[in-house]
Amino acid sequence: MLGRSLPRVAARAFARQPVGKSTRASSTAAGADAASSPFYLTLTASLATAAAAGSAAWYYHLYGQEAFAMTPAEEGLHATHYPWVHQRFNKTFDHAALRRGFQVYREVCASCHSLTRVPWRSFVGVMHTVDEMKAMAEENEYDTEPNDQGEIEKRPGKLSDYIPAPYKNDEAARAANGGALPPDLSLIIKGRHGGCDYVFNLLTGYPDEPPAGASVAEGMNFNPYFPGTGIAMGRVLFDGVVEYEDGTPATTSQMAKDVVEFLNWAAEPEMDDRKKMGVKAIALLTGLFAISIWVKRYKWAPIKSRKIVYSPPIGPRR
Amino acid sequence: MAGISNAIYQSIIRRNAVFLTTIFAGAFAFELSFDTASNKIWDTWNAGRQWKDIKPRYLVKEDEDDE
Numbered sequence: 001m002l003g004r005s006l007p008r009v010a011a012r013a014f015a016r017q018p019v020g021k022s023t024r025a026s027s028t029a030a031g032a033d034a035a036s037s038p039f040y041l042t043l044t045a046s047l048a049t050a051a052a053a054g055s056a057a058w059y060y061h062l063y064g065q066e067a068f069a070m071t072p073a074e075e076g077l078h079a080t081h082y083p084w085v086h087q088r089f090n091k092t093f094d095h096a097a098l099r100r101g102f103q104v105y106r107e108v109c110a111s112c113h114s115l116t117r118v119p120w121r122s123f124v125g126v127m128h129t130v131d132e133m134k135a136m137a138e139e140n141e142y143d144t145e146p147n148d149q150g151e152i153e154k155r156p157g158k159l160s161d162y163i164p165a166p167y168k169n170d171e172a173a174r175a176a177n178g179g180a181l182p183p184d185l186s187l188i189i190k191g192r193h194g195g196c197d198y199v200f201n202l203l204t205g206y207p208d209e210p211p212a213g214a215s216v217a218e219g220m221n222f223n224p225y226f227p228g229t230g231i232a233m234g235r236v237l238f239d240g241v242v243e244y245e246d247g248t249p250a251t252t253s254q255m256a257k258d259v260v261e262f263l264n265w266a267a268e269p270e271m272d273d274r275k276k277m278g279v280k281a282i283a284l285l286t287g288l289f290a291i292s293i294w295v296k297r298y299k300w301a302p303i304k305s306r307k308i309v310y311s312p313p314i315g316p317r318r
Numbered sequence: 319m320a321g322i323s324n325a326i327y328q329s330i331i332r333r334n335a336v337f338l339t340t341i342f343a344g345a346f347a348f349e350l351s352f353d354t355a356s357n358k359i360w361d362t363w364n365a366g367r368q369w370k371d372i373k374p375r376y377l378v379k380e381d382e383d384d385e
Contacts, residue, residue, distance in 0.1 A: 090360075095369045126369055129376050246375075272368070280356050 031106025076227035079194035112163035117186035182233030206235035
C-alpha cells in the first residue's frame, strides 16, 4: 500500500506547481499571451533551428572536412573508366589478348620491369602450348644446384622456373634508371588505385610535351595520371613498336589494352575459374533458396491458416 | 496425386537400400548434368575468348614446323 501511494503523493506535489504558475500567468495576461502566440512560437522555433543548423554547418566546415595536404596535380589525374570486357562477372580473359599482351611485355616492358611471381609453367594452357613455353624458358639461364665440387653452374631454364628479372637486384635497377626503381609488374593491377584503368591511362597518357607552367625535373617525364606528374619512365608504346603474330594492328591503345589485360591475368590468374565457380554457385544457391522458401510456406500453411477460438464455458454442467 | 506419391513411396522410399541408392545416383546424375549444362552456357558466353578456342591456331602451326 505504502509503496503504491508514495509516488502518487509525489506526483500530486509536482502537479501543483504548474497550476500555481498558470494562475500567475493569467493574472499578468498580456505578455504571456503574446509569448505563446503562434507567431512567436514559430519565430522561436525557426531561430533555434537556424542556430542549430548553422552551428552544425560551421563545425563541419571547420573540423569535418577531409584535409588534403596535396594539390590535385600531386594526387594525379583520376583515371578514366573504360568498359573492360574481362571485368564483367560472366566473362573470362580474352586469351588471344593475353597472348598479345605477353608479347608486348616481353618486347617492351621486360627490359626494365620484372615479373618475378609468374613461372613459365603458368602460361601453358592459358596462352601458349607446352612446346612454345619450353622453348621460351630454355632461352634463359638459371643457376644449378651446387655440384660435387660445390660450384654453381648454369643450366637452361625449365617450365618450373620463374621469369628472370632484368636486373640482379633493386640497387642495380635503380642505378640503371637514374635512381628510379621500375616496380615489379606481377601484382601491379591489384597494387594501384584504379587498377586496369590507371595503368592504361598511364601508358597512353603521355602528352607530346608538358603543358605550359608544368615543372618537369631533369631526366623525368610528364604524365598527368602519375601522382606528382613527374615519372621516370618515358613513353614506351608507339604505334607499331610490336608486330603481332595474329595480324592485329599494333596501335598504342591496342598494345596498352593487351598488356593491361595480360597484367590483370598476372595479378589474378585464377579469375576465369573463380567467375565460373561463382556463376555455378549463384545458380545452385538460387535453386536452394527457392526450395527453402517453398518448404517454409509448406510447413507454415496449417499454422497460418488455422483459427484459434476461445469458447467460454456456457455454465456449470451440473 | 495420391497415386503418384504412393507409387514413389512403394518403389523408392519403402526399402532403405533402394532409397539410399536413389539418393546417391541422383546426386551423381545431378552433378553431371548441372556441370555439363553450366559449362555449355559458360562457353557460349565466352565463345572465342578461352584458350581452347584459340589453341588450334598454334597447334596447327607446330605440326607444319615438324613436317
